[in-house]
Amino acid sequence: MQIEKILIVEDDLIARKNLDQQLRKWNYEVKQAASLADARRHLDSDAFDILILDVDLPDGHGPDILKEIQNHRQKPMVIMSTGFGSVDSAVECIKAGAFDYLIKPTSPQQLEITLKKAELFNQLVQVNHYHNSIDEDEGSELLGRTEQMKQVRKLIRTVARTQATVLIQGENGTGKELVAKALFRESPRKDKPYIKVNCAAISENLIESEFFGHEKGAFTGAVSKRVGRFELADTGTILLDEISEISLPLQTKLLRVLQEREFERVGGNRTIRVDVRVIATTNRDLKQSVRNNEFREDLFFRLNVIPIQVPPLRDRIDDIIYLADHFLKRFTRKNGIKVAGLSQRCQDALLKHNWPGNVRELQNSIERGVILCGDAKF
Ligand SMILES: Nc1ncnc2c1ncn2[C@@H]1O[C@H](COP(=O)(O)OP(=O)(O)OP(=O)(O)O)[C@@H](O)[C@H]1O
Ligand SMILES: [Mg+2]
Incomplete structure (x- = not known):
């Protein structure tokens, strides 16, 4: 996942300029803010992937903005930037939702590692989000003995x-x-x-x-x-x-x-x-x-x-009863219903059918059968 836009929130002019230069060299789009008020203005009008946030700013405490960001539509990841003496407060910020922290003066290598880590993390979050939003099929094994x-x-x-x-x-x-x-x-x-x-x-x-x-x-x-x-x-x-x-x-x-x-x-x-x-x-x-x-x-x-x-079910007749048995076990277990098995009559009917809807149709028929026949043989 690519990181594109970064906002530097830092009151020290030299530190800010150095960061800005380094990030631009790596082709990031960079904006600068020298105070919290400045940072808020940028955040209201623009979307950032990353915020590099100083802990102590002239008009307040960097972490104040952390809470505000949680409600932002496009929540940027926050990397705290801190002098050696205030590592404790940076750690506090991580507890409050910051992604990582850098110690000033920050070496390009350190910065690079942190940004790479953020990129990877960002991708995982998005993939996870995506997976949570789709239904996972339970039986996902490709069965068949033909x-x-x-x-x-x-x-x-x-x-x-x-x-x-x-x-x-x-x-x-x-x-x-x-x-x-x-x-x-x-x-x-x-x-x-x-x-x-x-x-x-x-x-x-x-x-x-x-x-x-x-x-x-x-x-x-x-x-x-x-x-x-x-x-x-x-x-x-x-x-x-x-x-x-x-x-x-x-x-x-x-x-x-x-x-x-x-x-x-x-x-x-x-x-x-x-x-x-x-x-x-x-x-x-x-x-x-x-x-x-x-x-x-x-x-x-x-x-x-x-x-x-993938061949249609009617061309692999030997899979029909095999799959039907498998689905029968799955749906009886899932529904807590006892079924003795597939009767000969049922098997004959299954084998005679042409299965235009293939395995999905077979699976649905068995599920329906299990639910409708209750604790009996069908
Ligand atoms: N060989 C198999 N073993 C076990 N289950 C199977 C098998 N083939 C299909 N199924 C089940 O049948 C259903 C349909 O399968 P799947 O969605 O993979 O079909 P498809 O070919 O993608 O269908 P469509 O073209 O309609 O999208 C799924 O619930 C799947 O789990
Ligand atoms: Mg499909």
């Missing part, structure tokens, strides 16, 4: 190790998202962010900002800067779910990200570079979409480095 599913799992193990872009194709409910998750879990990036974008669920006019983020004021309603999913996924993996649904202009922008791993936020002109592994899914025949001029051919080739085809 040869086709064994092949899929083998392919996952082979390509998970690499950085290659993967395109997962298959009908609705075949388990494409589970395949993507398995690719992530078995990859060297498993401890890094895993960020999902459902391209079909986000409206056309918001999706670009969802991908790349936006700057404050980029469009009506953009009240503060927003980091996009590609930036959140930096050093990790991004899942572009239902990729066929994005518009042609956005396809062009996506192509650039896949080729160059760089982009600009909506309304911004700073180029942001990311290191992201891309996984995409689709339930459409993308080759057909290319022929219909609905999908860019060059983007298709970029995505289709490693294709994984």
Whole structure:
């Protein structure tokens, strides 16, 4: 997560100038304030990622502003800056919500380490925030005992190790998202962010900002800067779910990200570079979409480095009862209902059905069955 704007709050002119110079050398956007009043003016009119805050200021105590910041829309991280004699008060500030402290005079190395740490922390907070806002599916293991599913799992193990872009194709409910998750879990990036974008669920006019983020004021309603999913996924993996649904202009922008791993936020002109592994899914025949001029051919080739085809359930009949048994166990446990098992009649019916909704349909049918039949055999 990149830090861009820093506000230095420091009354000592020389210390302030030195800091300012150093930070500008590293291409940060820097503003200076010599007093608390000055700092408040800046905070009201501008958004900062970081505040470097002196403890003792002519019109008050630096920490006073810490409390005020907690209510700010774009809460900057605060790094206290203090003389050797007042380390205790800096520690107090950390207790009150400051991120770290620097001892004056601050060496460039020390400053650099602290900013790097802040960057990493910022990313973790955002990723965590993102994960808390999505529902995690419980059973996320890709089950199946048929040869086709064994092949899929083998392919996952082979390509998970690499950085290659993967395109997962298959009908609705075949388990494409589970395949993507398995690719992530078995990859060297498993401890890094895993960020999902459902391209079909986000409206056309918001999706670009969802991908790349936006700057404050980029469009009506953009009240503060927003980091996009590609930036959140930096050093990790991004899942572009239902990729066929994005518009042609956005396809062009996506192509650039896949080729160059760089982009600009909506309304911004700073180029942001990311290191992201891309996984995409689709339930459409993308080759057909290319022929219909609905999908860019060059983007298709970029995505289709490693294709994984997830077969429909009707083509792997031996998985039907196996999966049904598994779901039966899961839902009886979850609902505290006792069920003896699947009757022969039920098994015959399951095997006869064509499963247009694939594993999701099977899973839902079993869940419904468990709930409706109560403590009986069905
Ligand atoms: N092989 C499998 N083993 C266990 N559960 C599975 C399997 N395949 C699918 N499921 C379950 O079925 C449901 C649908 O799977 P998933 O969301 O991965 O499908 P999908 O292919 O992404 O579907 P859609 O195209 O509708 O988005 C999920 O609840 C998933 O846990
Ligand atoms: Mg899906």
